Amino acid sequence: MRNKGNYVASLCEIVRWLGQQAEALGVNVFTGFPAASLLVEGQRVVGVRTAAAGLDRDGRPLANYVAPNDLVAKVTALAEGTRGMLSQAWSEWQQVPAENPQIFALGVKEIWETKRPLDRIVHTLGWPLPRDAFGGSFLYPLAPNLVALGLVVGLDYRDGTLDIHSLFQRMKLHPLFCRYLDGGEMVEWGAKTIPEGGYYSVPARRSGDGVLILGDSAGFVDVPSLKGIHYAVQSGILAARAIFAALRSEQASAVQLAEYDRAVNASFIMQDLYRTRNMRLAFKDGFYTGGLKAGLMTLTGGRFPSRKIAMQPDAAVPRRTGLAGGAGRDEPRVADGTLTFSKVDGVFKSGNTTRDTTPTHLIVGPDVPPDAATFYAHMCPAGVYERVDGTLRVNAPNCVDCKATDILGPRWTPREGGSGPKYKRM
Numbered sequence: 001m002r003n004k005g006n007y008v009a010s011l012c013e014i015v016r017w018l019g020q021q022a023e024a025l026g027v028n029v030f031t032g033f034p035a036a037s038l039l040v041e042g043q044r045v046v047g048v049r050t051a052a053a054g055l056d057r058d059g060r061p062l063a064n065y066v067a068p069n070d071l072v073a074k075v076t077a078l079a080e081g082t083r084g085m086l087s088q089a090w091s092e093w094q095q096v097p098a099e100n101p102q103i104f105a106l107g108v109k110e111i112w113e114t115k116r117p118l119d120r121i122v123h124t125l126g127w128p129l130p131r132d133a134f135g136g137s138f139l140y141p142l143a144p145n146l147v148a149l150g151l152v153v154g155l156d157y158r159d160g161t162l163d164i165h166s167l168f169q170r171m172k173l174h175p176l177f178c179r180y181l182d183g184g185e186m187v188e189w190g191a192k193t194i195p196e197g198g199y200y201s202v203p204a205r206r207s208g209d210g211v212l213i214l215g216d217s218a219g220f221v222d223v224p225s226l227k228g229i230h231y232a233v234q235s236g237i238l239a240a241r242a243i244f245a246a247l248r249s250e251q252a253s254a255v256q257l258a259e260y261d262r263a264v265n266a267s268f269i270m271q272d273l274y275r276t277r278n279m280r281l282a283f284k285d286g287f288y289t290g291g292l293k294a295g296l297m298t299l300t301g302g303r304f305p306s307r308k309i310a311m312q313p314d315a316a317v318p319r320r321t322g323l324a325g326g327a328g329r330d331e332p333r334v335a336d337g338t339l340t341f342s343k344v345d346g347v348f349k350s351g352n353t354t355r356d357t358t359p360t361h362l363i364v365g366p367d368v369p370p371d372a373a374t375f376y377a378h379m380c381p382a383g384v385y386e387r388v389d390g391t392l393r394v395n396a397p398n399c400v401d402c403k404a405t406d407i408l409g410p411r412w413t414p415r416e417g418g419s420g421p422k423y424k425r426m
């Protein structure tokens with residue numbers, strides 16, 4: 001966690017700046033065209049099909065209907081971030097194994113304009129989480145009057161009524177945070193999942209015929225340092241080199257593109273992930289046992305324990321529901337609209353611009369049992385799911401695409417371009 005001499009920056013601003021640099025070099029950047037499926041010929045990926053736009057709630061074309069477009073390419077680089085839908089589809093289709101299933105955390109984050117400058121970085125572990133959940137918080141200065149803070153919680157928590165948004169709101173009442181926030185204004189809110197499985201969850205190969213997988217979609221995140229950006233950037237650089245070499249030899253075959261896997265395996269990406277390979281996994285047995293084991297791993301440079309800690313997918317973790325729930329149960333307190341906010345306030349501050357009349361992009365099975373409805377309602381940071389009279393109500397336009405739903409419940413699918421949150425300074 002020691003990062004002296006580094007910068008704290010807004011990823012949105014960096015990405016916008018990078019986009020301008022790319023366009024200045026002649027690269028076409030088309031925003032607002034979500035890729036909905038892969039185009040394949042035999043075993044080869046030959047491009048993507050974009051999502052349709054301008055459909056009504058029942059899927060009928062409106063006057064502004066735009067049909068899906070097929071974008072074909074010699075090589076398709078999948079950089080969809082966490083829980084990438086196309087990356088998952090390709091790995092399943094090609095039966096690419098990983099030693100462990102991928103596991104995830106959900107991070108909820110706010111940007112605040114403050115009256116009191118923050119002169120340090122704050123990281124915490126544990127509270128306000130129950131002991132059988134893994135997670136912690138961060139508070140970073142972005143400018144003298146601007147801070148970013150958030151709470152990140154592993155989705156393998158046991159309490160089916162745990163509500164990460166509500167715990168985050170409660171966390172801000174602690175003097176460690178509220179002394180910086182008092183008198184300030186929350187200007188942006190967001191939520192996103194993070195692949196946390198580390199070394200053992202990275203797919204055995206991230207390349208195939210006509211395709212490469214980069215960044216979070218490949219699981220390149222080091223949880224002990226909460227870092228994934230420089231791995232995403234480096235995997236992009238290595239992918240670009242492999243693609244360039246493959247195109248020069250006029251063959252973007254699996255054999256040529258396997259150079260990308262070799263380069264990633266030899267890079268600091270896999271070396272860093274190997275060093276902390278069991279660190280996050282140790283916390284599956286609770287906070288104190290995990291803390292002890294993680295300490296031993298740090299002391300032994302990752303050599304303890306000598307074997308992989310086996311994990312199960314987050315969706316397979318048994319949850320306490322109903323009366324057996326726990327810490328998340330009596331949350332939230334009523335949001336005061338000044339220091340603490342409701343989920344609806346959060347969605348508003350995410351800049352979500354989804355039309356109310358789009359077809360739903362969340363695939364929910366029929367007859368969701370009441371306990372599952374309660375679980376989804378607590379899990380979703382954006383208030384998309386509500387339990388009403390024992391049944392599940394789905395407010396799909398509220399979705400901020402954090403993907404927690406795809407990991408723990410109903411399937412998430414891409415929706416028309418321009419939908420979703422409009423983060424500016426996240």
Ligand SMILES: Cc1cc2nc3c(=O)[nH]c(=O)nc-3n(C[C@H](O)[C@H](O)[C@H](O)COP(=O)(O)OP(=O)(O)OC[C@H]3O[C@@H](n4cnc5c(N)ncnc54)[C@H](O)[C@@H]3O)c2cc1C
Binds near residue numbers: 034079086192216
């Ligand atoms: C709360 C939180 C705090 C974090 N803090 C840090 C930190 O301090 N330092 C650090 O290094 N890392 C941090 N990370 C992790 C870091 O954000 C990620 O590792 C990094 O952004 C991964 O980059 P990426 O390009 O792979 O994915 P992303 O940055 O997620 O970019 C993927 C993009 O693809 C888009 N996309 C997804 N699906 C489709 C589709 N079907 N069609 C078209 N576009 C699509 C997404 O909308 C997104 O814009 C944090 C993450 C979270 C959630």
Ligand code: SF4
Binds near residue numbers: 383384402412
């Ligand atoms: S519906 Fe799912 S993906 Fe959308 S905000 Fe809620 S949990 Fe996240």
